[in-house]
Amino acid sequence: MSDETPICSAKGCRAAAVWVLAWNNPKLHTPDRRKTWLACEEHREHLSQFLGVRGFLKDVVALSEWEARAGE
């Protein structure tokens, strides 16, 4: 089985990711660039706030929807 389960990006968390946080640091990235963090249900809020207070957060999308978009 080579089925890869995406794991939450929060430090020390091994839970399966449910959300994709798309973000951009304008000091490092061009405006259309998107970095992504993965988040489980529990850490979505925490990671969103971390990015949000820095003004980096662009989008929060369910992982299934994100993958559907990527497959287009």
Ligand SMILES: [Zn+2]
């Ligand atoms: Zn987590």
